[in-house]
Amino acid sequence: MHVPRRAVVIGGGAAGLGAAGGVKAVDPSAEVTVYTEFEDVAYSPCGIPYVHGGEIESFDKLILAGKQAYVDAGIDVHYETKVNSVDVAGRSVDVAGEGSVPYDSLIIATGFDYADPGVPGADLSGLYYVKNIRRAAEWDKVIAETKRAVVVEASPLGLEMVTALAHRGVETHLVDPHPYALAEMADPDIMAPVQDSWRELGVHMHFNTSLEAFLGDADGKLRAIRTSAGEIPVELAVVATHKTPNNKLAAAAGLQLGSTGGIVVDEGMRTSVAGVWSAGDANEIPHGLTGVPLQGLTGSHAYAQGKVAGANAAGGDRTYRAVYVPWGTPAGKWVIGGASFGETTATALGIPYVLAVGEGISRARYYPGVRPIKVKLLAEPGSLRLIGAQMVGGGEGIKERADFLATAIKFGLTLRDLGSMENVYSPAIGALNEPIVTAANNGLAALAKG
Amino acid sequence: MHVPRRAVVIGGGAAGLGAAGGVKAVDPSAEVTVYTEFEDVAYSPCGIPYVHGGEIESFDKLILAGKQAYVDAGIDVHYETKVNSVDVAGRSVDVAGEGSVPYDSLIIATGFDYADPGVPGADLSGLYYVKNIRRAAEWDKVIAETKRAVVVEASPLGLEMVTALAHRGVETHLVDPHPYALAEMADPDIMAPVQDSWRELGVHMHFNTSLEAFLGDADGKLRAIRTSAGEIPVELAVVATHKTPNNKLAAAAGLQLGSTGGIVVDEGMRTSVAGVWSAGDANEIPHGLTGVPLQGLTGSHAYAQGKVAGANAAGGDRTYRAVYVPWGTPAGKWVIGGASFGETTATALGIPYVLAVGEGISRARYYPGVRPIKVKLLAEPGSLRLIGAQMVGGGEGIKERADFLATAIKFGLTLRDLGSMENVYSPAIGALNEPIVTAANNGLAALAKG
Structure with missing residues (x-):
């Protein structure tokens, strides 16, 4: 008789649901239970500020899937249910109102807390x-x-x-x-x-x-x-x-924590304890270039880690490698973004760099809706390999350029590679000169002048 | 006494003006003369359809620089002036109304003609x-x-x-x-x-x-x-x-032409004849993967080739390498684009490929302005190196993704590399799942199933 394996997931955010799906993808017969302290899963918390701002008309829009979708997928979500503790030796979790629940594999996806402001008055309403x-x-x-x-x-x-x-x-x-x-x-x-x-x-x-x-x-x-x-x-x-890892259960269970307080995992999202994986904001992940542990990444990082953790918890062999951190967000009337790090972080870490800065536009200069973009590239002196990038612009293409630049950093592209890169020119969607290319060539010209 | 070198450029489009600027960048003392049959230079012909369509309010918007800008830059533009012939042995051009004009270096940037439709009635008005x-x-x-x-x-x-x-x-x-x-x-x-x-x-x-x-x-x-x-x-x-290379002067001067009728150039944009460079739509350029000569590329290709040709004509040593052809354009209510080639071309050339196709969205599903994007990737069987890509979408990010994918092809990235790439997630500018990543992973999943 086949006895299905039982996977327990603590946390119903992007990491937890990614993990639940990751388990099912590798082992459809696995029993998967997700515990969340909240009333809902499968909505986009990242959209909340935009409902407050009036850009999105209602909170209902943020709901991604109904509860039935998880039932249909064979994922048993226990809402408003607190996990009190984890017994890693006995492979069980103590669940409020349910008692001891055994697991074959456990995935911790407990997310983040906001750092305590550490001032009086935190108990006030408002x-x-x-x-x-x-x-x-x-x-x-x-x-x-x-x-x-x-x-x-x-x-x-x-x-x-x-x-x-x-x-x-x-x-x-x-x-x-x-x-x-x-x-x-x-x-x-x-x-x-x-x-x-x-x-x-x-x-x-x-x-x-x-x-x-x-x-x-x-x-x-x-x-x-x-x-x-x-x-x-x-x-x-x-x-x-800033976000701090919600590491209480992990710490109490004796999992290794890193310098940020995040749970330490390997590339398979395995924690220091057998049978326990971890994903999302509770983790720390090394930066791809510096190895410096990063904490408080984005929902897409959490989801991707969750999928890897879940797959491996079900017997798979997937890896999630060090991160190069493409990022972007609207801010005021602009969109900002980048990859890896900028000058401030490089300076703080003592990482030497040369700069390549360019100003450009998102469409032909004469095309309605054209917006400026500033691109700043940081490269390793000598090799001129890209090590970081930051941008500010009117919006168009910041996200896609950040994705590209993170990949360019990962694969070791240099300012010369970016300076000779081809680009689409079509008046409504792209200018004659791609701002990344302009920045790279400005940097090369400045270096040539010494 | 320093005798300034004299560079002659035939053609006042993107390639010709890029070349004139390229000469001056390397040798500011060079005498640069540009001959154009038209009344103007330095406007964007690519914008003309959008003025006709009403998206751009007037043709004046397409003017990029006044004539004085070229005077100020030390570039002598002869408008409405036809070059009748080139004497490569004597290093001179025969110019209508000016007679024989000597050159030290010549840059041909004669552009394209529309292919003759080859049917009766081509002399009608309309x-x-x-x-x-x-x-x-x-x-x-x-x-x-x-x-x-x-x-x-x-x-x-x-x-x-x-x-x-x-x-x-x-x-x-x-x-x-x-x-x-x-x-x-x-x-x-x-x-x-x-x-x-x-x-x-x-x-x-x-x-x-x-x-x-x-x-x-x-x-x-x-x-x-x-x-x-x-x-x-x-x-x-x-x-x-379709565009055909305007090769009349080049052919009469004995320059080597390729299978497309385009002028054959090396990576320095040197033609087969000493002292003569060529840039833009008059050239053919090998495809980066297949080596198949391409003709009729874009204004950004022409401009980039012009800069290289001009720099080298002035004694520089720049290269312009084989192209991976990112492209994109609005079409109807959509924007299409890609890099390298799609299935149709791969099939015609007998190039084997595996497909990876994904559908995605440009922003969070609930964010106003969200539009669909379809990404299709072609990869080499076995190595899974990306060899081509095509996309259709609502507009956002097609240009930037095409630039990225052309670079990914050039640097040998695989479906696995794209499937594990990080992406920005921020509701107003990017979705949780990047469509390129979705496409790559769909392709990998299909291959895993055999």
Whole structure:
């Protein structure tokens, strides 16, 4: 008699559902149980800021699949169900209301928490941590009544929420301890036009400014924040601090954690403990060039890791390699993006580089809708191999160029390779000169001059 | 005493002006003379169909630089001036109205002609060969009065002009001897949605149909065309036959021509004759994978070749390598594009391939403006190295993906490399699953099943 293998997945986000599907793809007979603390799975949390901003008309649009779809796929999702602990020796999990549940293979996909702002007043009402779609729908009504709000930290989510609140007509403040927005990953020249566009939208930016406290009224409601630069009266605070790995279960179970607090995995998404795989924001993954562990990547990284973890948990042999991190997001009136790292990170890590910078356009200069694009390439001195890239532009093609540049970095392309690359020229969709090519050739010309 | 070298350029299009600039970049003291038969240089002929279509408001928008810009750059442009012949032994050109003009280096950039339709009636008025901006402005007034027009052949220009005439409300016919549009380079599954969208625009398509004659009235004006499928009454015919190299001067001067009629050049854009370089549509260039000579590439190819030819004519040492041909263009309500070749060409050349096809979307499914994209990849059996790609989509990112895929082909990336590539996920600019990745993985899955 065939006894089906039982796979347990903790977490119902992109990593967890990717893992559940990965198990089924390799072993359709496996019993797959997914535990999530939330009411729903299979929606896009990444879309929440855009509903708040009014670009997307309703939260319903974010639902990707109904619950029946998972039933039909043979994936047993337990909603609003907390896993209390993992017994890796006994290969079981302790589930609230269910007791001990055995597993043959376990996949941890517990995701992230926002870093604790670490200031008084965190228990006040009026603090919004963007995550869950049902809470978001409730907060959306709050936003509709809000006159003044602050976004705490210009993280990727912070950027989106600043823009969204400004679009909604809320007096929007941004407080960040760094000298400019997204300073942990983006360069100041890339962010300058974004900040200009926020200024045009009426956003009040407070950089080099530390949050010191959330201040409440007698009813326990947020009325202001105190910062190193004084008090700012606000009724709503969006806490967009950086993501930290939700590693509580993993730590308690004795899984190896890395320097970021993320779970350490190999290329097969295996943890340090037999029978346990891990995927998504709970992990740390080495950067493809530097080996520096990265944490808090995107939904597409989580999903891809989940598929690999699930496949391998079911007996497959897939790998997920070090990452080159293409990224991109709208910000104010612009779209920013890049791959690997920019000057700020390279400098912080002590990585030498030469620069190649070009300005270009997305269509023929005369074609309606044409928008500027700035491309900045970082290359290894001597070999001129591409090691990083950042861009800011009107929108068109930033995502696709970021994907391309991440692949170019992975495969060792040089500034010379990019400078001689062919490009499509057709007035409505592409200019005579591709901005990546212009940047590469500007860099080569500057190097030739010494 | 320094005697400046004299470079002569024949042709004022993208290749010729690229060459003139290339000379000056290497040798600022060089005397550079450009001869053009036309009244203008430095405008974008590629934009003409979009002015006809109403997307661009006027022909003035297509002017890229004033005549003074060339004077300022030290480039002496002789307008409306015909070069009668080249004496390569004596290193001189015979110029109408100027007599014999000596050169130290000569760059031929004589461009293309439309292939002669080879049928009676080519001398009637009402036949429009899209090329010159001043003629285009005159023809635009004719189009405004035109009720019925035909586009002869669904070439790249033919596609643009069909769409433009339909947008202008002209009853538009398309006559082409092939079974579908752009059949010499695109695959039928890529063109099917384009043809559907033309049908919605009211275009009358006549495929598998040969043009037999232009028929005129007593005043020598076009009144109809005769085809293998009968007569079609039209007042205007846009002759969009394929491009042929304008090789008359080169042939008379004894330069080696290739199988396409294009001038044969090496990687330095040197012709078979010392002291003579050539660039642009007058050349043939080997395909990067097959070595098959290609002719009739784009303005960006012409410009890039011109820069190399000019630099080398001035004593530089630049190379322009075999091409992988990223291409793209709007067509009807879609944008099509690709790199290298598709199934039709691979089959015609006897090149074996495996297919990887994926359907995807340009943004998150729920984000306004999301459009579908179909990606088709051709890979070498066994190695699974990418050898070709074609796409059709709503517009976003086709150009950038075509650039990427051409580079991926050049650098030998495989379906596995593309299947594991990282991609940006951000709802407004990119979907969770990149269509290129989906296509590659679909192909790998199909191969795994045998």
